[in-house]
Amino acid sequence: MSPILAIVRRDLLMVMRRKSEVLTALFFFVIVTSLFPLGIGPEPTLLRKIAPGVLWVAALLATMLGLQRMFAADHADGTLEQMAISPTPLVMLVVGKIGAHWLVSGLPLVLVAPVLGIQFDLDASALGVLVVALLLGTPLLSLIGSIGAALTLGVRGGGVLLSLLVLPLFIPALIFGAGAVEAHISGLGAGGHLSLLAAMLALAVFFAPWATTAALRIALE
């Protein structure tokens, strides 16, 4: 466990020294969600209806912003190679990096989402479901995204390519994440959606770090 925590602490420390990167993604999330009412109109019933989808799509895009940087700096200065040849299994270090990415770019979104939800006239219980759904969904995005980030490491046009690779894979998370809030609002209960989201998270926790590690080893060859 300690190597994972060590990587998380190191990555968080590096982020704290360059705060602008975290804040950029967070403000991107805030601004994008605020654009929708301006574009569509301030009608509360309409806003309530689109709120889950808009918040989730914005969260997907905000996660994408940070993904490219997940391994890029370590790859550029050779740290990644040192990690690969260190006695600790690379997959543990990858788990640490994914965890750090979630703490930096996923958790702030979860925390700020209720405030944005109020802008869309969601009531308190719907906000609660939104937070739970994002809490389950954003780690899933970091996990799936890490595969794409590792694959596009040092590749021409990496950023655009990353979105092409990763966004289709985000679709199930989007469907059940936004669906949970919608189901709750329409009185169906969010339990089913949240369970599926949790199931996908469990699956991704198990498989994604391995795929990412394999992709990193290919990039380091």
Place this chain on the structure above:
Amino acid sequence: MSNRLINWFRFASPHNFYPLAGKMIPVFWALAALFGIAGLWMGFFVAPTDAQQGEGYRIIFVHVPASWLSMFIYMVMATWSAIGLSLNARLSSMMAQALAPTGALMAFLSLWTGAFWGKPMWGTWWVWDARLTSELILFFLYLGFMALQASIDDPRRADKAGAIVALVGAVNVPIIYFSVKWWNTLHQGSSVNLAKSSMAVTMLWGMLLMALCMWMYSVAIALTRVRTIILEREAHTEWVLQLDEVKA
């Protein structure tokens, strides 16, 4: 036993596979033409006009085989990728690379003809039905695979990175399909009922023949493409330089 194994792996080498593929290509073209003529004849002249859908339904003779093949080719591609990744076999990865454009073409054809079919039948070019949506996402997966391979210069690295994308995609395709399906039923109840109303036997035959035709076409075109890829990648080797078509 050991002898047979050696024979089996003989064609895993691009050097041995190149002439074999050259011999197989005309056979598959001939089969494709044969099945195609038979299928089109069945589809246009034998199969009766559908009672509900009129003549327009005949587009399924292209649409359904294209959809089948788009999914089937993805599976084959993922399998070749897995073999290429686990056995570190160059030719398997080349096969995966050669199949991707054909798979993408089939997915595109399926969406395109589906839109043509949807307009007269459902009155709309597009609905957010589970099958349509997952076919669209499958098309995106093909594009992602090809884009990633195209942007990596080192062919071996491109092979392996592409293989991971293909495998991750193969795991995700069923998840995406079911998530879209449940999302759709929760949203609006199925507006589109695709349940076949006891299809005439000749229609089914026409469809199967066309599926065989397109399958054989896909094999022929993939083999042609893999031969080109072999020539490109092995351009530095002696045996390629000795080939008649290269010398000429």
